[in-house]
Amino acid sequence: MVKACPDVHPLDPLDRRNSDRRGGIQAGGSVCMGSAVVTMRTVLRAIKGALLLSAGFFAGIAKVSVVPSWWPPNRADFFPWVAGNQFWLLTGPPVVVVFVQWLEKGFDDRAARVRSACLEHERTERLRVLLGALLARMRPEFFPKHLRDESEVHHRLTVFRASADGTRLEIVARSSSATSGSRTTWTIHNDVLDRCEGVAGVAWHLNMLIQVPGKGEAPLPDVSTSPSDDDVREYARRTWVSDAQVRTIRWKARSYAAIVLRSSGRKWGVLVLDSTDPHGTIGTIIKGRLFTADMLGDIIQAWSEP
Secondary structure (H helix, E strand, C coil), X not given: CCCCCCCCCCCCCCCCCCCCCCCCCCHXXXXXXXXXXXXXXXXXXXXXXXXXXXXXXXXHHHCCCCCCCCCCHHXXXXXXXXXXXXXXXXXXXXXXXXXXXXXXXXXXXXXHHHHHHHHHXXXXXXXXXXXXXXXXXXXXXXCCHHHCCCCHHHEEEEXXXXXXXXXXXXXXXXXXXXXXXXXXXXXXXXXXXXXXXXXXXXXXXXXXXXXXXCCXXXXXXXXXXXXXXXXXXXHHHHHCCCXXXXXHHCCCCCEEEEEEEEECCEEEEEEEEEECCCCCCCHHHHHHCCHHHHHHHHHHHHHHCC
């Protein structure tokens, strides 16, 4: 069951918290892991150096046939003991060094993964800030003139990105700062339409512009207050969500549009427009702004690269 979150404006079928953050990289955690990896590598290298020094020391002692005059008399049996155990004393440290090197390689690999994750996190955050600023500047151009001065949470643009495993769309940036912290996700599937959620998920699957309501269609019913069962079913059917979601969240949006974003020739994400006005995402404006999808795709490609 989907629940509306107190810090998210229940405007559209975009504001759903997803507690599953698999694949997400937290910068703080990466830094901590990176510090631990560096510390362990330093310790392992110190151990390896000590083992090599001890092997050299025992090799030198084993060759001594006469106890030096400066050696303490009560420790004279040390040289015979080394001579009798020189096999283990000379072969043991190198064997342990090999094991330590194996551990060190594992930590090196781990450090490389942590660095890669940190860089990916930095690129994502950099892209998030850039797209958020762009969407805020672009918002007035995507909605009719009489709506542009209304609250930004009533008429928004949101960029979704496909997850690494290609099973869901996740928010990257939004034009409304009041709802920019939403962790909404939508299930997507490249082959089965019924497994896709929301206007964004269907646009991803069909790889085309989706508008609700479409040309000549009746406006979406108002489900934000006390909708009837018929209104709930109609809203859910036309926005590709479940009846339970509509009853729980009671979205305020009355119109949607979604455009697929491409980067390097591949589907990357979806640009979604939503409005509380039944005609807020009218076709003439959307079709006149399709070039924006290509522009955003170019920006995403440029800023996502290392």
